[in-house]
Amino acid sequence: MSVSGIVLVTGGAGYIGSHLVTQLLAAGRPVRVLDNLTFGGAGLLVHFSNPSFEFLHGDTGCLDDVDQALEGVTSVVHLAAIVGDPACAQAPELAHEVNVRGAQLICDTAIKAGIRRFVFASTCSNYGRMNDPDKIVNEESPLSPVSLYADQKVGFEKYLFENATGGFEPVVLRFATAYGLSGRPRFDLTVNEFTRELTLKRKLQIYGRQFWRPYAHAADLAAACRLALDADSDKVKARAFNVGDTNENFQKETLVRMIVEELGPEHDLIEYVDKEEDPRDYRVDFTRVRETLGFRPTRTVREGIREIARAIRSRMIIDPDNRLYRNV
Ligand SMILES: NC(=O)c1ccc[n+]([C@@H]2O[C@H](COP(=O)([O-])OP(=O)(O)OC[C@H]3O[C@@H](n4cnc5c(N)ncnc54)[C@H](O)[C@@H]3O)[C@@H](O)[C@H]2O)c1
Numbered sequence: 001m002s003v004s005g006i007v008l009v010t011g012g013a014g015y016i017g018s019h020l021v022t023q024l025l026a027a028g029r030p031v032r033v034l035d036n037l038t039f040g041g042a043g044l045l046v047h048f049s050n051p052s053f054e055f056l057h058g059d060t061g062c063l064d065d066v067d068q069a070l071e072g073v074t075s076v077v078h079l080a081a082i083v084g085d086p087a088c089a090q091a092p093e094l095a096h097e098v099n100v101r102g103a104q105l106i107c108d109t110a111i112k113a114g115i116r117r118f119v120f121a122s123t124c125s126n127y128g129r130m131n132d133p134d135k136i137v138n139e140e141s142p143l144s145p146v147s148l149y150a151d152q153k154v155g156f157e158k159y160l161f162e163n164a165t166g167g168f169e170p171v172v173l174r175f176a177t178a179y180g181l182s183g184r185p186r187f188d189l190t191v192n193e194f195t196r197e198l199t200l201k202r203k204l205q206i207y208g209r210q211f212w213r214p215y216a217h218a219a220d221l222a223a224a225c226r227l228a229l230d231a232d233s234d235k236v237k238a239r240a241f242n243v244g245d246t247n248e249n250f251q252k253e254t255l256v257r258m259i260v261e262e263l264g265p266e267h268d269l270i271e272y273v274d275k276e277e278d279p280r281d282y283r284v285d286f287t288r289v290r291e292t293l294g295f296r297p298t299r300t301v302r303e304g305i306r307e308i309a310r311a312i313r314s315r316m317i318i319d320p321d322n323r324l325y326r327n328v
Pocket of ligand 1: 078186327
């Protein structure tokens with residue numbers, strides 16, 4: 001697969017996008033970002049001196065913006081979205097506008113423009129809840145989304161696969177839950193949020209302590225997008241890949257134990273609550289991405305905990321509760 005040409009990254013100013021843009025530019029790839037800067041654009045400021053970087057302030061739901069964004073582009077990584085169950089539940093109309101209509105507009109326009117590779121950021125949340133807690137799901141397992149967010153991701157995966165005719169090569173990446181820092185930090189994701197709360201010695205209530213979830217560093221998820229951009233068509237066209245590490249599936253209670261181990265016993269301010277509020281519960285197998293794309297995660301959750309704790313303790317992040325660091 002040729003690696004020349006501009007890569008369009010929608011949502012490139014976001015948590016995962018700011019890592020991806022940095023990595024693509026470091027690899028010598030020209031990058032264009034289309035983003036409406038819902039959470040600002042601080043993560044991209046360092047790139048404005050780089051002539052290979054272009055930024056378009058615009059909306060994935062606006063045809064003019066999308067047309068302009070796709071001009072001269074050879075591949076797309078579509079990250080822009082209303083991200084997460086709470087954000088979609090809070091603004092269902094906007095979620096439909098962005099996650100369904102906007103996504104389809106980018107896809108249709110990319111096909112018309114003759115773009116081949118189209119990488120879509122989906123989620124392991126699509127698996128919903130496991131009936132058998134000893135089972136581990138893979139890409140062939142049935143999808144049973146239990147939220148509007150996951151429902152929309154599953155819907156757009158289908159849309160892409162239905163359109164995978166001719167030269168159009170959609171690739172679906174089902175990301176594990178991300179952790180770690182980025183140019184646009186998020187503190188509303190499990191590892192980051194729990195680590196922030198316990199680092200600051202706040203009491204932490206844990207719901208669904210036994211629930212499993214896979215985790216991956218935001219930088220590693222970005223690296224998987226690069227692999228998906230460059231892989232041979234016969235390996236990736238119209239296929240889904242879970243992105244994460246099979247060894248990094250954890251129950252919430254194991255996760256908080258790890259955080260306390262890293263921070264020290266005086267940070268053990270956990271209260272378990274027996275209310276199954278979040279119905280997602282899944283353990284995921286990541287063999288396919290490893291064997292087909294050669295994906296190797298470079299960080300572990302434990303390292304991510306240390307990274308977050310250091311950033312907060314050093315006061316590098318002065319206000320970790322800032323509105324810009326969460327999606328709701
Ligand atoms: N973070 C995770 O744990 C995780 C897990 C699974 C899947 N994903 C998926 O990865 C992608 C990136 O997630 P993230 O955590 O970086 O989220 P994020 O919210 O930090 O980034 C999304 C970016 O998209 C932009 N955006 C939103 N609506 C837009 C629109 N209409 N037009 C243009 N730009 C728009 C936002 O301004 C933001 O910069 C999303 O598609 C998300 O669903 C993330």
